[in-house]
Amino acid sequence: MTKPTTTLISGGTVVLGQTVSRQDLLIQGERIAALGDLSGCKADVKVDAEGLLVLPGAIDPHVHFNDVFMNTISVHDYYTGTLAAAYGGVTSIIDFSNQGPGESLMDTLRHKREEEDGQALVDWGVHPVITQPTPETLAEIRLMVEAGAPSLKCYMTYRDEGLMVELEDLRRISERLRDAGGMLLMHAEDNQILEEKIPALIRSGFTAPIYHARSRPLESENKAIRDCIQVARETGVRLFIVHMASADGAELVGAARAEGLDVIAETCTHYLLFTDQMMERKDGIKWICSPPLRDQPNQDRLWAALRDGRISMVTSDDAAYLWEAKLYGADRFDKVPNGIPGIEPRLNLLYSEGVAKGRLSLPRFVEVISSTPALLFGLAPQKGSLAPGADADIVLFDPHTKWTMNQNTLHMATDYSAYEDIEITGKIKSVYSRGELIIEGERCLAEKGRGRYLHRQLDLSMRASI
Numbered sequence: 432m433t434k435p436t437t438t439l440i441s442g443g444t445v446v447l448g449q450t451v452s453r454q455d456l457l458i459q460g461e462r463i464a465a466l467g468d469l470s471g472c473k474a475d476v477k478v479d480a481e482g483l484l485v486l487p488g489a490i491d492p493h494v495h496f497n498d499v500f501m502n503t504i505s506v507h508d509y510y511t512g513t514l515a516a517a518y519g520g521v522t523s524i525i526d527f528s529n530q531g532p533g534e535s536l537m538d539t540l541r542h543k544r545e546e547e548d549g550q551a552l553v554d555w556g557v558h559p560v561i562t563q564p565t566p567e568t569l570a571e572i573r574l575m576v577e578a579g580a581p582s583l584k585c586y587m588t589y590r591d592e593g594l595m596v597e598l599e600d601l602r603r604i605s606e607r608l609r610d611a612g613g614m615l616l617m618h619a620e621d622n623q624i625l626e627e628k629i630p631a632l633i634r635s636g637f638t639a640p641i642y643h644a645r646s647r648p649l650e651s652e653n654k655a656i657r658d659c660i661q662v663a664r665e666t667g668v669r670l671f672i673v674h675m676a677s678a679d680g681a682e683l684v685g686a687a688r689a690e691g692l693d694v695i696a697e698t699c700t701h702y703l704l705f706t707d708q709m710m711e712r713k714d715g716i717k718w719i720c721s722p723p724l725r726d727q728p729n730q731d732r733l734w735a736a737l738r739d740g741r742i743s744m745v746t747s748d749d750a751a752y753l754w755e756a757k758l759y760g761a762d763r764f765d766k767v768p769n770g771i772p773g774i775e776p777r778l779n780l781l782y783s784e785g786v787a788k789g790r791l792s793l794p795r796f797v798e799v800i801s802s803t804p805a806l807l808f809g810l811a812p813q814k815g816s817l818a819p820g821a822d823a824d825i826v827l828f829d830p831h832t833k834w835t836m837n838q839n840t841l842h843m844a845t846d847y848s849a850y851e852d853i854e855i856t857g858k859i860k861s862v863y864s865r866g867e868l869i870i871e872g873e874r875c876l877a878e879k880g881r882g883r884y885l886h887r888q889l890d891l892s893m894r895a896s897i
């Protein structure tokens with residue numbers, strides 16, 4: 432057997448838990464072998480990280496690859512999506528797999544394995560999405576937990592898309608998840624409010640992009656969050672609210688946690704970067720996503736909730752469609768495929784807007800993009816930390832370089848970007864995945880198919896630590 436390659440990264444500023452300190456880091460094979468003053472240490476490869484931050488690889492537990500939705504399909508597949516992820520310092524992703532008509536949950540997992548088949552550049556996992564809560568589906572929930580996919584998602588809206596689950600069924604799903612040691616992920620928007628607002632606006636001729644936001648008001652999100660917290664209260668399931676855009680939602684989550692409920696929420700990069708003003712632009716369809724972008728005071732409150740922990744992490748909700756598909760709704764906001772391509776820019780944007788602007792500490796930044804997703808989604812201690820023994824998923828980051836982000840500087844498979852001409856502080860220099868250098872500057876060195884399936888197991892005891 433050949434000896435594993437050793438790489439010594441010396442002189443960098445390492446973020447480990449709440450500690451930020453100058454440390455050398457030794458990689459042996461796929462793992463981190465040691466941290467400390469390793470100046471006397473021999474290694475096959477030596478990397479000078481003087482002046483650089485050494486961060487754990489980012490984890491994006493909210494992406495949609497090959498997602499068939501609103502008459503189109505997302506352009507990120509397991510190759511293009513994980514390529515963009517790698518450039519963005521993301522070394523693990525978790526994708527959603529919708530249960531199709533007549534399909535079992537096992538089928539949804541199998542489809543993702545088929546889609547991946549030798550394509551992924553980084554490690555990947557799956558959240559199955561329950562769309563048909565039949566007795567057969569309910570009986571499969573335990574199998575999903577055993578198959579390493581213990582976090583299952585449901586939608587409270589998109590009835591026409593065949594995704595919506597009724598509240599009564601949510602209770603049944605929650606009970607099964609609770610008993611199996613799983614977690615319920617919820618898209619929280621109240622369908623009844625949306626089904627009243629959207630046609631009313633269209634009938635009155637209000638079809639411009641901004642009416643997307645008006646048709647999905649805060650109250651629809653807040654009501655749905657209250658409803659699913661009530662389900663968590665009744666059933667005791669661990670509840671995770673995905674892509675929370677409403678700052679009132681953070682208050683509701685904070686109150687639920689104070690009550691002792693196991694309720695957690697994420698927000699997404701775009702809610703922290705953009706406001707609903709973007710949808711007033713001529714090309715406003717670029718920023719149509721659901722829940723919609725909200726106003727500036729709401730955004731300020733989201734940042735505050737992210738700092739104080741009522742929001743636990745930031746994900747991308749990457750849903751990358753071609754411009755041609757976005758144009759389906761050029762004259763009708765309700766025809767625009769909902770979603771923003773975002774798998775690549777998240778780490779850069781959050782460092783620049785969060786850390787460089789003094790809104791997030793460096794340890795909190797690492798928590799929200801890596802450590803907390805690892806802890807919550809069953810990837811720790813293997814992922815999300817630079818502690819010895821963990822996978823050597825590492826980003827070397829230059830905190831000082833200034834550059835401008837736009838479509839030309841990104842590697843996503845879409846032909847437009849919502850992140851246009853954004854001044855950025857800090858740049859990813861290189862990325863390691865399980866000890867292998869996969870990104871070096873502008874070059875990707877990863878081979879297709881090197882990404883591994885993440886067989887996840889939740890630790891439901893760690894609510895207090897997040």
Ligand SMILES: [Zn+2]
Binds near residue numbers: 493748749
């Ligand atoms: Zn999503």
